[in-house]
Amino acid sequence: MPxxxxxVLIAGxxxxxxxxxxxxxAGMLAGLRSPRPDLEITVAxxxxxxxxxxxxxxxxxxxxxxxxxxAVRASDLVILGGGGLFQDYWDVPLENVxxxxxxxxxxxxxxxxxxxxxxxxxxxxAVGVGPLNTEEGRRLTRIAFELCQGATVxxxxxxxxxxxxxxxxxxxxxxxxxxxxxxxxxxxxAEPAMExxxxxxxxRPWSFGVEPDAWEAEVARGLDRYLAGNGERxxxxxxxxxxxxxVHRRVRDRMAARDRVTLVERRxxxxxxxxxxxxxxxxxxxxxxxxxxxxxxGVPVAALAYDPKVSSLLASxxxxxxxLPVEDWRDDAVAAALxxxxxxxxxxxxxxxxxxxxxxxxxxxxxxxxxxxPSETRRFLDELAVRKALDAFRLETExxxxxxxxxxxxxxxxxxxxxxxxxxxxxxxxxxxxAGLREQRDILLAERNDLDRRLTxxxxxLAWRIVSRFWALMRRAFPEGSRRRKLYRLGRRVLGKVxxxxxxxxxxxxxxxxxxxxxxxxxxPAPDPRADLLQFEERIRDxxxxxxxxxxxxxxxxxxxxxxxTQIALALARRGVPVVFVYWRWWDNEWxxxxxxxxxxxxxxxxxxxxxxxxxxxxxxGLERIAFFEFPHPGFFETLSTANSAGWITVYDVLDDxxxxxxxxxxxxxxxxxxxxxxxxxxxxxxxxxxxxxxxxELGGGRVEVVGNGLKPGLEVVRGDKPLERGEVxxxxxxxxxxxWFDWELIAEAARRRPSWRFYLIGYGGSPEGVELPATxxxxxxxxxxxxxxxxxxWDAAVIPFKPDRLAAGADPIKTYEYLAMGLPVVATxxxxxxxxxxxVTRAEGVEDFLRELERAASRKTQEDVEARRAxxxxxxxxxxxxxxxxxxxxxxxxxxxxxxxxx
Numbered sequence: 001m002p003x004x005x006x007x008v009l010i011a012g013x014x015x016x017x018x019x020x021x022x023x024x025x026a027g028m029l030a031g032l033r034s035p036r037p038d039l040e041i042t043v044a045x046x047x048x049x050x051x052x053x054x055x056x057x058x059x060x061x062x063x064x065x066x067x068x069x070x071a072v073r074a075s076d077l078v079i080l081g082g083g084g085l086f087q088d089y090w091d092v093p094l095e096n097v098x099x100x101x102x103x104x105x106x107x108x109x110x111x112x113x114x115x116x117x118x119x120x121x122x123x124x125x126a127v128g129v130g131p132l133n134t135e136e137g138r139r140l141t142r143i144a145f146e147l148c149q150g151a152t153v154x155x156x157x158x159x160x161x162x163x164x165x166x167x168x169x170x171x172x173x174x175x176x177x178x179x180x181x182x183x184x185x186x187x188x189x190a191e192p193a194m195e196x197x198x199x200x201x202x203x204r205p206w207s208f209g210v211e212p213d214a215w216e217a218e219v220a221r222g223l224d225r226y227l228a229g230n231g232e233r234x235x236x237x238x239x240x241x242x243x244x245x246x247v248h249r250r251v252r253d254r255m256a257a258r259d260r261v262t263l264v265e266r267r268x269x270x271x272x273x274x275x276x277x278x279x280x281x282x283x284x285x286x287x288x289x290x291x292x293x294x295x296x297x298g299v300p301v302a303a304l305a306y307d308p309k310v311s312s313l314l315a316s317x318x319x320x321x322x323x324l325p326v327e328d329w330r331d332d333a334v335a336a337a338l339x340x341x342x343x344x345x346x347x348x349x350x351x352x353x354x355x356x357x358x359x360x361x362x363x364x365x366x367x368x369x370x371x372x373x374p375s376e377t378r379r380f381l382d383e384l385a386v387r388k389a390l391d392a393f394r395l396e397t398e399x400x401x402x403x404x405x406x407x408x409x410x411x412x413x414x415x416x417x418x419x420x421x422x423x424x425x426x427x428x429x430x431x432x433x434x435a436g437l438r439e440q441r442d443i444l445l446a447e448r449n450d451l452d453r454r455l456t457x458x459x460x461x462l463a464w465r466i467v468s469r470f471w472a473l474m475r476r477a478f479p480e481g482s483r484r485r486k487l488y489r490l491g492r493r494v495l496g497k498v499x500x501x502x503x504x505x506x507x508x509x510x511x512x513x514x515x516x517x518x519x520x521x522x523x524x525p526a527p528d529p530r531a532d533l534l535q536f537e538e539r540i541r542d543x544x545x546x547x548x549x550x551x552x553x554x555x556x557x558x559x560x561x562x563x564x565x566t567q568i569a570l571a572l573a574r575r576g577v578p579v580v581f582v583y584w585r586w587w588d589n590e591w592x593x594x595x596x597x598x599x600x601x602x603x604x605x606x607x608x609x610x611x612x613x614x615x616x617x618x619x620x621x622g623l624e625r626i627a628f629f630e631f632p633h634p635g636f637f638e639t640l641s642t643a644n645s646a647g648w649i650t651v652y653d654v655l656d657d658x659x660x661x662x663x664x665x666x667x668x669x670x671x672x673x674x675x676x677x678x679x680x681x682x683x684x685x686x687x688x689x690x691x692x693x694x695x696x697x698e699l700g701g702g703r704v705e706v707v708g709n710g711l712k713p714g715l716e717v718v719r720g721d722k723p724l725e726r727g728e729v730x731x732x733x734x735x736x737x738x739x740x741w742f743d744w745e746l747i748a749e750a751a752r753r754r755p756s757w758r759f760y761l762i763g764y765g766g767s768p769e770g771v772e773l774p775a776t777x778x779x780x781x782x783x784x785x786x787x788x789x790x791x792x793x794x795w796d797a798a799v800i801p802f803k804p805d806r807l808a809a810g811a812d813p814i815k816t817y818e819y820l821a822m823g824l825p826v827v828a829t830x831x832x833x834x835x836x837x838x839x840x841v842t843r844a845e846g847v848e849d850f851l852r853e854l855e856r857a858a859s860r861k862t863q864e865d866v867e868a869r870r871a872x873x874x875x876x877x878x879x880x881x882x883x884x885x886x887x888x889x890x891x892x893x894x895x896x897x898x899x900x901x902x903x904x
């Protein structure tokens with residue numbers, strides 16, 4: 001019945017800041033309200049609040065399916081349009097209808113489907129059809145038209161394409177549509193305050209079939225060519241501000257006559273744009289509705305036809321020759337089109353306004369026509385389909401939300417992980433700096449204690465000789481647990497008075513011994529190493545481990561420092577072998593945090609163990625127990641003996657020529673008789689190179705196996721760029737720079753003789769100490785391990801410039817393997833190439849030989865050379881070294897049985 005149906009839902013591309021689409025909506029509202037001012041109109045919008053404000057209607061969120069369903073249910077007519085909604089520039093996945101992923105053609109067809117399911121009449125209002133290049137797009141368009149009770153299209157081309165879509169069946173008549181016009185022809189332009197008549201320019205982004213940078217440059221040159229023959233100005237009008245304004249700025253900036261350009265730098269209402277276009281002298285339109293406004297006002301126009309709809313619009317106005325297809329977007333064609341721009345054919349604008357009114361009239365007819373009520377069965381099935389669609393939409397929305405939250409959580413975890421790793425790296429760097437300061441302090445302490453060492457040297461040497469011989473006798477004559485053991489204890493007290501104690505701090509430790517641990521440096525109660533050890537043992541037994549290794553190290557467990565004891569501990573942990581890392585400390589209140597328990601490593605101070613060796617040596621009963629002594633400190637005398645008596649496999653791992661270190665003031669504690677005792681008392685002895693193995697044999701060692709240092713994989717990976725100024729030959733070094741072994745004079749003299757070369761030294765712990773370095777020698781200080789490969793990527797060769805003495809001869813620098821892993825050739829002085837690496841590491845003697853070998857090494861840059869070095873380094877990882885150590889320790893198991901028989 002006329003006058004009773006008053007509720008209309010309009011859907012289209014509204015609420016997205018596109019002035020053309022907002023002009024369509026304004027024209028539709030005006031056309032519908034003219035015959036029926038009582039209509040209650042709701043719009044499905046991307047910005048409901050903005051649509052309500054700008055157009056004076058109710059609005060719902062078009063992406064809220066539940067709200068859209070209720071709006072369709074409450075409507076007497078559903079209108080879809082206008083604009084170019086039926087095209088498939090993008091994919092048309094039919095399964096996306098009624099889902100959160102819906103967009104484009106599937107989204108718009110969904111309104112027709114909902115209207116049919118909820119038994120509401122629907123109309124397609126002045127829509128554009130095409131291009132349709134996919135079968136899915138054609139099928140969904142056909143279905144949408146068949147579901148509607150009426151349809152109008154905005155141009156003849158759309159009507160022709162629609163006819164081609166009609167199936168050859170009895171349903172053909174259901175796809176009839178009438179020719180109308182864009183509703184925007186019906187809006188009333190505003191009156192702008194413009195005195196001059198500029199040339200209007202309305203561009204948009206476009207990348208289909210053309211490179212944006214290329215066509216924007218052509219248009220800029222075309223506009224310059226046009227302006228060259230006149231005094232006109234250009235006015236750039238954005239129809240979708242956020243998208244168009246950047247294009248306008250880029251084109252303006254490319255122009256030579258940019259001073260004759262005005263940019264509109266704000267969003268304009270459709271009426272404002274229509275008014276400004278009407279005041280222009282001529283228009284170059286890329287936006288469809290810029291051309292439409294010009295045609296409606298009778299303004300001369302030319303167009304960049306990015307879409308067939310633009311060509312169709314100009315053709316209908318008799319201006320087909322002024323619609324430039326994409327392939328003609330050249331500067332000369334653009335300038336010519338602007339010069340030739342002309343108004344539409346006579347009567348065109350009024351004809352379009354009359355056609356636009358036809359869409360509104362058809363909508364009112366359908367609204368008042370009504371439709372018969374469906375059957376009960378049909379209503380049930382349709383309502384069921386809608387409920388299922390809503391449930392699916394809700395579930396998919398929740399899934400997408402969860403995915404988004406999961407992705408956000410993952411990103412947050414990644415960020416936190418990165419921050420944690422950064423904090424760890426900073427912590428490792430701080431630990432490394434602390435270690436460097438400790439080394440410096442060691443030198444100062446050596447000087448301070450030198451006088452005391454000199455005064456006590458003879459007494460200590462004599463005493464330890466007596467003790468060494470006495471202990472060899474006592475081990476056989478007074479085994480642990482025998483009646484004669486009391487005599488051993490008495491002898492130990494007597495020797496303690498003679499020797500004066502193995503390490504600083506003679507106070508007994510822990511309860512029952514008359515003392516307690518010192519507090520920590522922060523004033524907090526000190527950690528309880530005995531409790532730590534007991535808990536660690538319990539944890540090991542629960543894990544089912546069969547073996548445990550104690551490592552007595554002169555350094556702390558600092559992975560960034562890379563010393564052999566640390567690397568052996570980490571390699572053991574990777575194999576699942578628990579480790580007690582017994583570390584050196586300088587002060588009683590200095591404690592390492594238990595930060596490696598997760599890796600299977602507990603850390604205990606050396607002095608704590610030496611005060612009460614049984615705390616460690618009696619632990620882990622039933623497991624195979626191995627003790628690595630990494631330096632020959634006399635304080636290990638009792639610890640070694642109790643470990644042997646408890647059945648541990650004891651190993652002396654010879655890292656350096658300790659006697660030579662002692663000579664240069666580094667190892668002030670060194671005592672030759674004790675090292676001889678350590679060699680004799682241990683079940684296995686290893687040395688890092690042949691030179692040290694020979695020295696150990698001279699001290700009385702029988703079988704000494706050579707197991708060199710190794711490589712921590714990953715250090716060779718280049719992470720980022722660290723560019724350095726290159727020389728004719730670029731040479732680099734990283735590592736400790738102590739003057740006791742680093743040859744500053746060699747580096748200085750080499751740099752003086754080769755002024756075109758560059759030398760880069762990375763490290764800490766020493767300085768040139770009075771040696772004047774040329775400007776081509778740069779000290780880069782200490783750098784994170786992770787950055788070393790990036791610096792080394794600039795080098796032609798790496799060096800190990802050590803002084804040619806016993807100290808260097810007894811070294812197997814870990815940096816050798818690191819250099820080779822980075823693919824660099826190595827030239828060394830003082831030290832010898834590692835076994836098997838003689839082809840990659842050259843030993844030089846004297847500055848001339850040093851320079852000659854560097855030149856030769858720097859020339860070996862082939863990929864084959866690089867891969868050979870890396871392959872050798874890969875065969876020398878710490879895991880490989882550990883395999884060798886553990887395999888040869890098997891012989892020590894035979895001695896364990898002998899020791900247990902001796903001390904039983």
